Amino acid sequence: MSDPIAIAATADGLQPTLDLDHLVQASQQLIEAGRALDAAGQVPATGGNFSCRLSDRLMAVTASGCHKGRLTSGDILVSDFAVRLLGTSRKASDEARLHGQLYEDLPQAQAILHTHSRAATVLSLCHEGDTLNLEGFELNKALEGIKSHETPVRLAVFDNTQDIDALALDVRARLKADAGLHGYLIRGHGLYTWASSMTACRRHVEALDFLMGCELELRRQR
Amino acid sequence: MSDPIAIAATADGLQPTLDLDHLVQASQQLIEAGRALDAAGQVPATGGNFSCRLSDRLMAVTASGCHKGRLTSGDILVSDFAVRLLGTSRKASDEARLHGQLYEDLPQAQAILHTHSRAATVLSLCHEGDTLNLEGFELNKALEGIKSHETPVRLAVFDNTQDIDALALDVRARLKADAGLHGYLIRGHGLYTWASSMTACRRHVEALDFLMGCELELRRQR
Amino acid sequence: MSDPIAIAATADGLQPTLDLDHLVQASQQLIEAGRALDAAGQVPATGGNFSCRLSDRLMAVTASGCHKGRLTSGDILVSDFAVRLLGTSRKASDEARLHGQLYEDLPQAQAILHTHSRAATVLSLCHEGDTLNLEGFELNKALEGIKSHETPVRLAVFDNTQDIDALALDVRARLKADAGLHGYLIRGHGLYTWASSMTACRRHVEALDFLMGCELELRRQR
Amino acid sequence: MSDPIAIAATADGLQPTLDLDHLVQASQQLIEAGRALDAAGQVPATGGNFSCRLSDRLMAVTASGCHKGRLTSGDILVSDFAVRLLGTSRKASDEARLHGQLYEDLPQAQAILHTHSRAATVLSLCHEGDTLNLEGFELNKALEGIKSHETPVRLAVFDNTQDIDALALDVRARLKADAGLHGYLIRGHGLYTWASSMTACRRHVEALDFLMGCELELRRQR
Numbered sequence: 001m002s003d004p005i006a007i008a009a010t011a012d013g014l015q016p017t018l019d020l021d022h023l024v025q026a027s028q029q030l031i032e033a034g035r036a037l038d039a040a041g042q043v044p045a046t047g048g049n050f051s052c053r054l055s056d057r058l059m060a061v062t063a064s065g066c067h068k069g070r071l072t073s074g075d076i077l078v079s080d081f082a083v084r085l086l087g088t089s090r091k092a093s094d095e096a097r098l099h100g101q102l103y104e105d106l107p108q109a110q111a112i113l114h115t116h117s118r119a120a121t122v123l124s125l126c127h128e129g130d131t132l133n134l135e136g137f138e139l140n141k142a143l144e145g146i147k148s149h150e151t152p153v154r155l156a157v158f159d160n161t162q163d164i165d166a167l168a169l170d171v172r173a174r175l176k177a178d179a180g181l182h183g184y185l186i187r188g189h190g191l192y193t194w195a196s197s198m199t200a201c202r203r204h205v206e207a208l209d210f211l212m213g214c215e216l217e218l219r220r221q222r
Numbered sequence: 223m224s225d226p227i228a229i230a231a232t233a234d235g236l237q238p239t240l241d242l243d244h245l246v247q248a249s250q251q252l253i254e255a256g257r258a259l260d261a262a263g264q265v266p267a268t269g270g271n272f273s274c275r276l277s278d279r280l281m282a283v284t285a286s287g288c289h290k291g292r293l294t295s296g297d298i299l300v301s302d303f304a305v306r307l308l309g310t311s312r313k314a315s316d317e318a319r320l321h322g323q324l325y326e327d328l329p330q331a332q333a334i335l336h337t338h339s340r341a342a343t344v345l346s347l348c349h350e351g352d353t354l355n356l357e358g359f360e361l362n363k364a365l366e367g368i369k370s371h372e373t374p375v376r377l378a379v380f381d382n383t384q385d386i387d388a389l390a391l392d393v394r395a396r397l398k399a400d401a402g403l404h405g406y407l408i409r410g411h412g413l414y415t416w417a418s419s420m421t422a423c424r425r426h427v428e429a430l431d432f433l434m435g436c437e438l439e440l441r442r443q444r
Numbered sequence: 445m446s447d448p449i450a451i452a453a454t455a456d457g458l459q460p461t462l463d464l465d466h467l468v469q470a471s472q473q474l475i476e477a478g479r480a481l482d483a484a485g486q487v488p489a490t491g492g493n494f495s496c497r498l499s500d501r502l503m504a505v506t507a508s509g510c511h512k513g514r515l516t517s518g519d520i521l522v523s524d525f526a527v528r529l530l531g532t533s534r535k536a537s538d539e540a541r542l543h544g545q546l547y548e549d550l551p552q553a554q555a556i557l558h559t560h561s562r563a564a565t566v567l568s569l570c571h572e573g574d575t576l577n578l579e580g581f582e583l584n585k586a587l588e589g590i591k592s593h594e595t596p597v598r599l600a601v602f603d604n605t606q607d608i609d610a611l612a613l614d615v616r617a618r619l620k621a622d623a624g625l626h627g628y629l630i631r632g633h634g635l636y637t638w639a640s641s642m643t644a645c646r647r648h649v650e651a652l653d654f655l656m657g658c659e660l661e662l663r664r665q666r
Numbered sequence: 667m668s669d670p671i672a673i674a675a676t677a678d679g680l681q682p683t684l685d686l687d688h689l690v691q692a693s694q695q696l697i698e699a700g701r702a703l704d705a706a707g708q709v710p711a712t713g714g715n716f717s718c719r720l721s722d723r724l725m726a727v728t729a730s731g732c733h734k735g736r737l738t739s740g741d742i743l744v745s746d747f748a749v750r751l752l753g754t755s756r757k758a759s760d761e762a763r764l765h766g767q768l769y770e771d772l773p774q775a776q777a778i779l780h781t782h783s784r785a786a787t788v789l790s791l792c793h794e795g796d797t798l799n800l801e802g803f804e805l806n807k808a809l810e811g812i813k814s815h816e817t818p819v820r821l822a823v824f825d826n827t828q829d830i831d832a833l834a835l836d837v838r839a840r841l842k843a844d845a846g847l848h849g850y851l852i853r854g855h856g857l858y859t860w861a862s863s864m865t866a867c868r869r870h871v872e873a874l875d876f877l878m879g880c881e882l883e884l885r886r887q888r
Contacts, residue, residue: 045808045873067869116805118876122883125802136347138382138411139338142267148384149410160804162814188815189804203289207267210340217344220442220886358569360604360633361560364489370606371632425511429489432562439566442664580791582826582855583782586711592828593854647733651711654784661788664886 018058018078018086026052026060027076029111029198034062036202037115038069042209047116047190049093052198053103057081061099064091094164101168102194105175109194111201116190119212124185126219130157131178132185134211142207143182144195153211155191156184183208240280240300240308248274248282249298251333251420256284258424259337260291264431269338269412271315274420275325279303283321286313316386323390324416327397331416333423338412341434346407348441352379353400354407356433364429365404366417375433377413378406405430462502462522462530470496470504471520473555473642478506480646481559482513486653491560491634493537496642497547501525505543508535538608545612546638549619553638555645560634563656568629570663574601575622576629578655586651587626588639597655599635600628627652684724684744684752692718692726693742695777695864700728702868703781704735708875713782713856715759718864719769723747727765730757760830767834768860771841775860777867782856785878790851792885796823797844798851800877808873809848810861819877821857822850849874 030050037043048068051061062068063075078086081100085092099112123132134153140146143153156174161167171184182204183193193208195201252272259265270290273283284290285297300308303322307314321334345354356375362368365375378396383389393406404426405415415430417423474494481487492512495505506512507519522530525544529536543556567576578597584590587597600618605611615628626648627637637652639645696716703709714734717727728734729741744752747766751758765778789798800819806812809819822840827833837850848870849859859874861867 044876045805045869047805047808047873116876118880118883121803121805121876121880122887125880125884126887136382136410137343138408139267139269139343142269149382150384160802160815162816186804188802203267210266210338210343214340214343214347216883216887217340217438218347221344221348221438358604358632359565360630361489361491361565364491371604372606425489432488432560432565436562436565436569439562439660440569443566443570443660580826580854581787582852583711583713583787586713593826594828647711654710654782654787658784658787658791661784661882662791665788665792665882 017055019054022054023060023076023078026054027073030060030062030076031071031073033113033198033202034068034071037113037205038067040117040206040209042115042117042205043068044116049095049099049114051096051099051103051112053110054078058086059099059103061092061096064093094162097164097168098171098192101172102192105172106194108196110196111198112192112194113201113205114190114192115205115209117209117212119209119216120185120191121188123212123216124157124187124189126216127157127185130174131155132157134208134215137211137214139207139211142203144200144204146182153182153208154178154180155208156181158184158186160187160189239277241276244276245282245298245300246295248276249295252282252284252298253293253295255335255420255424256290256293259335259427260289262339262428262431264337264339264427265290266338271317271321271336273318273321273325273334275332276300280308281321281325283314283318286315316384319386319390320393320414323394324414327394328416330418332418333420334414334416335423335427336412336414337427337431339431339434341431341438342407342413343410345434345438346379346409346411348438349379349407352396353377354379356430356437359433359436361429361433364425366422366426368404375404375430376400376402377430378403380406380408382409382411461499463498466498467504467520467522468517470498471517474504474506474520475515475517477557477642477646478512478515481557481649482511484561484650484653486559486561486649487512488560493539493543493558495540495543495547495556497554498522502530503543503547505536505540508537538606541608541612542615542636545616546636549616550638552640554640555642556636556638557645557649558634558636559649559653561653561656563653563660564629564635565632567656567660568601568631568633570660571601571629574618575599576601578652578659581655581658583651583655586647588644588648590626597626597652598622598624599652600625602628602630604631604633683721685720688720689726689742689744690739692720693739696726696728696742697737697739699779699864699868700734700737703779703871704733706783706872706875708781708783708871709734710782715761715765715780717762717765717769717778719776720744724752725765725769727758727762730759760828763830763834764837764858767838768858771838772860774862776862777864778858778860779867779871780856780858781871781875783875783878785875785882786851786857787854789878789882790823790853790855792882793823793851796840797821798823800874800881803877803880805873805877808869810866810870819848819874820844820846821874822847824850824852826853826855 046065046067049062051059053059057080060076061079063077066075077088077092081104083096102109132155138149140149140153193204195204268287268289271284273281275281279302282298283301285299288297299310299314303326305318324331324334354377360371362371362375415426417426490509493506495503497503501524504520505523507521510519521532521536525548527540546553546556576599582593584593584597637648639648712731712733715728717725719725723746726742727745729743732741743754743758747770749762768775798821804815806815806819859870861870
């Protein structure tokens with residue numbers, strides 16, 4: 001794991017503070033989340049990436065190219081939200097900027113999980129329009145802030161792109177226009193969701209994958 | 223676990239009796255049922271709730287908001303059937319009254335399991351009418367009282383609501399009108415089933431989920 | 445396990461011989477098969493039953509009503525092919541006579557597995573006619589005696605009934621008319637297959653469930 | 667395992683060199699790949715076969731007829747690319763020549779995995795034409811050499827045959843005509859894919875099975 005003493009000053013010249021205990025805890029949470037999501041088939045191959053907020057300018061985020069079911073502490077990198085890595089020669093996930101942007105825009109977000117489930121991949125490709133509403137399910141209540149099955153879960157839907165900086169700007173614009181989103185889908189790619197803790201974020205992923213699986217099955221039956 | 227000495231008198235002034243060994247056994251059964259149902263994908267996120275009858279006025283029931291695959295004895299609460307909790311400051315599941323009502327109306331019911339499987343969620347939303355008959359399956363015989371595949375398994379179907387007291391009254395009315403039900407579905411929500419023991423109730427859940435999965439697949443094929 | 449010394453004479457007055465080592469080995473094979481088939485979702489609730497041939501007149505067969513994923517040696521009963529049990533007060537599976545009939549008619553059969561998979565249940569209900577041919581799959585070669593994907597796997601299909609003696613006679617007649625069958629389906633119920641060893645029989649079940657799952661998916665796609 | 671000292675000269679009279687450490691490592695990789703692919707349901711019954719390149723004329727390849735989820739080092743055979751086995755009396759997989767041909771034609775290939783997943787079996791039977799393009803999925807990037815979801819994954823599709831030598835010639839011709847293939851499907855049979863390491867090859871299998879599952883689901887939805 002990166003040495004907290006060796007971390008460099010960021011561009012604005014301020015030394016970010018890093019709580020080592022917080023980093024150790026975050027690493028463990030990310031490693032465990034990876035194991036569980038791999039067992040659930042949601043991070044095939046080297047798909048997916050995960051992060052925890054460490055402070056108001058730092059996050060712990062998974063390295064590029066590793067299998068998320070077999071993470072070790074060396075695969076957890078410390079970065080600021082602009083993806084300037086601290087104390088490591090490794091590369092963060094290509095999509096780390098999407099995590100940084102969410103931490104900048106959503107002060108309540110403490111954890112972010114990006115998964116590649118089959119339901120997310122297929123439903124995002126089938127669904128037209130830029131928002132997916134999941135409606136009428138009791139399990140909607142598993143999402144933070146939802147108290148009734150009558151409240152839809154709302155996910156933004158973006159076309160896939162390899163231009164991550166541009167996508168981060170699109171996400172920023174959508175979040176400003178629509179504060180009620182619980183996550184977003186990238187077409188043919190996967191799900192991003194965030195929550196006020198890693199426990200809640202894992203609950204979001206488990207619920208959203210279940211709901212998207214139900215939605216696909218309902219569309220087959222109709 | 224709640225202290226059996228500390229339990230308060232109920233509204234009618236009678237001190238309910240509580241057999242501690244029975245409570246310990248019930249807790250273990252509920253914890254094990256949760257682990258098995260989580261492994262089977264039937265209690266995603268914090269979905270589902272479970273109970274055992276302790277006496278003619280008390281039940282052991284799962285606490286609100288915990289993951290059913292990772293229950294501990296502290297998550298098992300003692301309550302009367304009107305959901306007045308004994309010796310705890312925690313909150314029972316929002317739906318605990320549905321358990322209490324079933325124990326009031328079905329003296330033979332010793333265990334109740336409520337699950338959120340994908341098959342139950344989808345089939346309850348696809349199916350019109352207030353009763354679902356599962357017909358022609360050998361596995362019907364896994365339900366208590368059924369001796370032949372020619373006897374249908376019958377589940378009542380209710381629309382979902384957050385008004386649990388009203389739903390409990392609807393269930394009561396249906397059970398009075400139709401003594402042959404083996405459980406009920408709440409649309410977009412899940413399954414309730416009961417049996418004369420926890421072993422039999424787990425067998426009911428396993429069989430009903432299998433049967434509903436077969437029914438969905440048959441509807442796709444037809 | 446039943447005491448080999450205590451076994452009674454059969455109806456024809458001959459004392460059947462029982463090799464205790466053979467019985468212990470058969471018990472272990474049946475227990476292990478149950479665990480594997482339960483993990484694969486093929487014996488939900490108390491569905492399924494299994495047997496091994498012990499001699500030219502005896503078989504080891506699973507007891508009635510037990511969960512096949514959690515068998516113990518006490519659940520393995522010794523019976524002749526007419527289902528007269530030896531040295532036990534327990535009841536054999538209702539369908540034990542179907543095993544006995546197969547051992548009578550198929551001298552090469554050393555093991556029989558009856559499973560309740562979702563694919564077997566659904567496909568047997570969708571399929572019209574009294575024979576199911578599975579054609580064009582490389583995995584056909586996993587069945588004993590098949591050397592090419594061009595040889596179909598052939599399963600007889602019977603309507604379900606609770607009259608097991610009558611069903612045993614129907615199976616006998618079909619086997620006489622058609623020596624090339626690899627097993628049979630009972631509609632809405634499940635699969636019977638046999639082989640020259642338990643290892644081969646488990647391979648048959650694994651292959652047949654895979655093939656029936658492929659067949660269902662192909663019918664959905666067409 | 668075959669004794670490296672005992673290996674015979676090949677037809678051209680040259681003694682192939684065999685690095686024992688390399689062979690031990692290859693055996694371990696093949697055994698582990700089998701366990702993982704069995705757990706993922708991709709090698710039912712005795713389906714599938716695997717290999718690692720050992721040199722410019724030798725490969726380690728799985729023996730015929732064994733269950734790929736329970737391989738031992740004795741099931742890993744050393745062979746030249748024409749399937750002349752060295753130091754063993756066992757038989758290689760019927761399809762070992764398909765591995766040898768790929769190592770002859772693709773110098774960068776260090777590992778080859780052949781699997782029998784349900785998605786590969788069904789999709790190869792549904793799909794008309796001799797090439798399957800998987801398009802628009804982010805997970806395409808899990809395949810070696812693909813940097814964007816806009817690059818399709820391309821698999822050749824061949825009709826099944828028991829004439830393996832003829833099939834090897836067909837594969838050779840297709841690879842010469844189309845250097846961009848990531849693997850091939852045999853109809854009703856399964857997938858072959860190769861990569862520059864076993865780790866990469868397992869990633870290919872995991873990604874391709876996911877992508878084919880998504881493709882089947884998309885075709886159902888459309």
